[in-house]
Amino acid sequence: MGSSQGYFFPPQAKLLESALDILGDEITCGPLVTSRFLSLSHSKKEVPAMFTGLIRTIILYIVIIAGIRLMGKRQVGELEPSELVLSLIIADLASVPMQDYGIPLLTGLIPILVLLSITMILSVLTVKSVKFRAVLCGKPSIVIRDGLVDQREMARNRLTVDELLEELRVKGYTDPAMVKYAILETSGQLSVLPYANQKPPTARQLKVSVEEGGLPLVVVSDGRLLEHNLKALGRDRNWLDKQLAQRDCPSVEQVFLLLVDQSDGIYLARKDMSI
Amino acid sequence: MKRLWIAVAILVLLLAGSLVNGYYVQSLTERMTERLEQAQDLAHQDQWDRAEQITQQTYEDWENHHFYLHTTLRHSDTDRISTGFRSVLQLLDQEEDAQYAAANADLVAQLELLAEMEQASLVNVL
Numbered sequence: 001m002g003s004s005q006g007y008f009f010p011p012q013a014k015l016l017e018s019a020l021d022i023l024g025d026e027i028t029c030g031p032l033v034t035s036r037f038l039s040l041s042h043s044k045k046e047v048p049a050m051f052t053g054l055i056r057t058i059i060l061y062i063v064i065i066a067g068i069r070l071m072g073k074r075q076v077g078e079l080e081p082s083e084l085v086l087s088l089i090i091a092d093l094a095s096v097p098m099q100d101y102g103i104p105l106l107t108g109l110i111p112i113l114v115l116l117s118i119t120m121i122l123s124v125l126t127v128k129s130v131k132f133r134a135v136l137c138g139k140p141s142i143v144i145r146d147g148l149v150d151q152r153e154m155a156r157n158r159l160t161v162d163e164l165l166e167e168l169r170v171k172g173y174t175d176p177a178m179v180k181y182a183i184l185e186t187s188g189q190l191s192v193l194p195y196a197n198q199k200p201p202t203a204r205q206l207k208v209s210v211e212e213g214g215l216p217l218v219v220v221s222d223g224r225l226l227e228h229n230l231k232a233l234g235r236d237r238n239w240l241d242k243q244l245a246q247r248d249c250p251s252v253e254q255v256f257l258l259l260v261d262q263s264d265g266i267y268l269a270r271k272d273m274s275i
Numbered sequence: 276m277k278r279l280w281i282a283v284a285i286l287v288l289l290l291a292g293s294l295v296n297g298y299y300v301q302s303l304t305e306r307m308t309e310r311l312e313q314a315q316d317l318a319h320q321d322q323w324d325r326a327e328q329i330t331q332q333t334y335e336d337w338e339n340h341h342f343y344l345h346t347t348l349r350h351s352d353t354d355r356i357s358t359g360f361r362s363v364l365q366l367l368d369q370e371e372d373a374q375y376a377a378a379n380a381d382l383v384a385q386l387e388l389l390a391e392m393e394q395a396s397l398v399n400v401l
Contacts, residue, residue: 050293050347051395059400102350110293113285120282 050110057111061085061118065136080137080187086119137186144182147195157184168192214262220255223271233260244268296347297393303340304390307333308383311363315379318367327367330379334360348389356385 064085090112097108126133141153143164154164164182167190173179181193203210217229219240230240240252247268249255256271310333317326337344337360344353359382366375392399 050296050393051290052392052399054289054293055400104346104348104350106347107349110289114289117282117285117289120278121286124276124279124282 050106053107053110054114057114058118061089061115064089082119082122082136086115089115140186140191141184142181143184143190144176144179146181147177147179149176153184159184164190173198211263213265216259216261216265216267218257219260220252220258222256223253225252229260233262235260294395297390297395300344300348300393301390304386307337308386311379311383311386314367315376318372318375323367323370327364330360330364330367334364348393352385352389352392356382356389359385 065081093108093111093115097103097105122136126136141150141157143150143153143157143159149161149164153159154161164176168174168176168179168182171190171192173192173194176182178194178198179192180195181191183191183193185191217233218226219230219233220226225237225240230236243266244250244252244255247266249268249270254271254273255268257267257269259267310329314326314329314333317323317329337356341353359378363375363378363382366378
């Protein structure tokens with residue numbers, strides 16, 4: 001920035017600046033000295049102006065996304081690169097005008113609006129274009145294929161053997177040979193698909209008939225009746241009272257949690273009245 | 276698609292706003308620096324009252340834009356210029372020729388720097 005243009009900084013001026021820094025701005029001195037001091041301090045521009053802030057935000061956002069993409073998927077964690085960048089920058093941007101009252105609110109709001117707009121544009125483009133999605137979010141990498149570890153893919157994603165084994169153990173596999181495919185997703189998570197003979201059998205494979213319970217809904221939560229859920233189940237208060245009476249529970253207030261599914265399966269946890 | 280156009284519209288609006296802000300601050304400070312330079316010429320011609328009157332009007336003009344300037348620029352920068360105006364007015368009142376010239380030049384430079392900061396230029400971005 002050209003903020004220091006036209007100013008001369010002799011050693012005495014620097015000395016004066018330091019002295020005034022120590023004594024504080026409220027020092028009583030002649031108008032000329034005050035004015036000189038103000039002009040010296042003026043050279044320290046810390047906050048970018050509107051246009052500068054807007055362009056800098058765009059540049060920094062792109063640079064950070066590129067940097068995170070280069071870091072590989074393992075460092076991303078559960079967020080997509082653009083989401084990670086957004087959460088990293090917005091938190092910092094919002095805190096600046098919150099802490100420094102000398103900065104206009106717009107200085108924080110404009111970059112946040114710019115970031116949100118760019119993210120919105122990128123999210124729409126990633127939905128519309130497969131190529132763009134691959135550039136922005138990357139592609140899933142197959143790190144184990146037919147029980148064999150693909151070292152090239154691991155190196156490309158900065159994934160170490162220890163990390164791979166740890167992820168496999170978390171998924172319940174101790175040996176890569178048990179795994180048909182292990183895929184490192186763009187979110188950084190590892191999806192493990194075992195060989196068919198390593199998968200637990202399903203009820204269908206065992207030809208066992210299993211009753212479908214449906215989605216259980218919370219009917220009583222911490223002594224409070226959630227009537228809309230009771231209605232959604234097609235039941236009323238009389239039915240509920242009867243169910244409670246059958247379980248030796250005199251009132252709703254004495255229920256900590258009551259779940260009911262669509263086939264009238266009931267889970268009841270009584271409230272600990274001593275707490 | 277609607278969300279895309281809303282986001283693009285916000286970005287365009289912000290870009291336009293920042294350019295208009297740059298132009299506005301530039302024209303405001305240019306007008307003020309011209310008047311401050313005119314006041315300085317009058318002071319050199321020993322027309323102190325007229326110089327003070329022009330500087331006072333410029334100061335009032337600055338103060339009239341206080342809300343806008345305070346919401347778009349760093350407060351310490353606008354406060355410095357307000358203080359600069361008061362110093363210049365005091366020196367005009369005392370008819371201190373040399374000190375007034377220096378303080379006035381300083382004030383003009385600060386106004387120019389303020390406008391420069393808001394300009395859409397590569398130097399500012401870098």
